[in-house]
Amino acid sequence: MDFLTLLARIADLSPATTFPSDVSARRTALTRLGQAGAAVLPPVLAALPSLADAKVLNNSTILDAIKLALTLEYLESEFYTRALALPNATTFFGSAENRNAIQTIATHENQHVALLQRLLTEAGAVIPAKPNFDFTGSKNGAQSALYPDVFTNLDTFLKVAQLLEDAGVRAYKGQVEFLVSDNYLLEAFVRTHSTEARHASHIRTMRRQRGAVVKSWVSPSDAAITTAGSTPDKAYAGEATTAQYTPGPRVVPFETTLPINVGDPLLNREALLAKVAEAFDEPVDAATATELAQLFIY
Amino acid sequence: MSNITQKGSDEAEFAKPLYTPIKRRSFFMYAGATAGATALLLSGCDDDEGDVSNPTTTGTVNLGSGDVGVLNYAYALEQLEAAFYAQVIANFASGFSADERTALTAIARHEAIHRDFFKTAITGAAASQIIPGLTPNFSAVNFSDRGSVLATAKTFEDLGVAAYNGAGALIQNPAYLGIAGKIVSVEARHAAYIRDLISNGTFADNTTVDSNGLDKAMTVAQVLTAAQPFIRETINGSNVGK
Incomplete structure (x- = not known):
């Protein structure tokens, strides 16, 4: 076992021994480490429940997860803020309903940025600067x-919005497994995740109302x-998968003869599997989420 | 723990401060976010003992404990949603457009798929502990009235999202956490769609998203209190996740 992995395991195995009197000393240590740089922090902050899991969870850490989330929230927050600040915003959005x-x-994305920044500050980590978008x-x-008329054509704007929201949902989903040992952070992420899913649904509804062929899911x-x-x-990519597994792993059968085939008319296999694909949103890993964010960062 | 002591307490003391404050600090932050979440976190913190001694009396369904309890909890809620939408689409209330009927039929199919997914998952993990099919009680729903159907759909979708959000911290196996994540965002998309049908723009209003931008989370007890009037059997979820 390497030293950093050991530290990570200890960090996870010992939380019950925390006492209030230790807080200031720990914050001092955190602050020092935060200043020492990101290269040191991630492995140390990792929360790996076991050696076996350590292999599966590879390099991703709680700090990595928060930083990735902050990058995505900076991105979304800036995107909506710029649109709302357009001199011709009233014309651009077309209706008060759209603008509202x-x-x-935008308000939620700003709140997410503030929440993640607070989490980093409380942990003594340095808040990454907002990138250029x-x-x-x-x-x-x-x-x-890629999207030359993003702030002059509402349909393009909504397309990019859908891309960002759908990608954000997938990115949060991909990070929750790294937070399984920290219930408080986990809950913050899952609750942010479903807020983003509500956003994605509404953006899709807006696009459908404007004639696009798109479901709210x-x-x-x-x-x-x-x-x-x-x-x-x-x-x-990968959202259309119909292979769902339970631990084992066991693949879950989806057949037209099962009680899942409801409605009138009953669906053929292909149509039923399309509903299966809709019924499950898929995660993306941190590398994919970063690559998507980089589309808009310079 | 033995290998840790062998490696030296200096390392342990070095590592602990790095990790624990974020939990402690964020706890207080979230404690202020919602009272319901706080109750959940507290109950999820301190009690790891399983209790399988609760007898299942006639008319009572015990969801069980640990991860299987969480899976049964999700299975119960998906059964409720699936049964509701099955009845909605069997005989649509007047006033639903063709597009809305298509969407509600899709939702009915998603919920049936979720329901049977959990049935398969629980059967694979602990066949002897799966709860039976529940008997829905939709006497309070007027299925021939669009408003009643949509109001009930909103209740169920928001409740489902809040239930999954609250249950995340109760799940031990990361694989089940991943599964819950795949499903909850689809439920949130449903919830937003239904809310927009009732009143466009209410997809994520302040009745469900708080001032930290966090969607609602509810404890098992809160969710079951809200769901119980729609289920004939008495649901006991007191050991879910414990």
């Missing part, structure tokens, strides 16, 4: 834009907003 919905979402995807003009029947094989498409 975006304002509701270019929502056209041109990296500040260094390459051709991720469906194989949605008209694609990304090109297969492209980096943006990683927000959707």
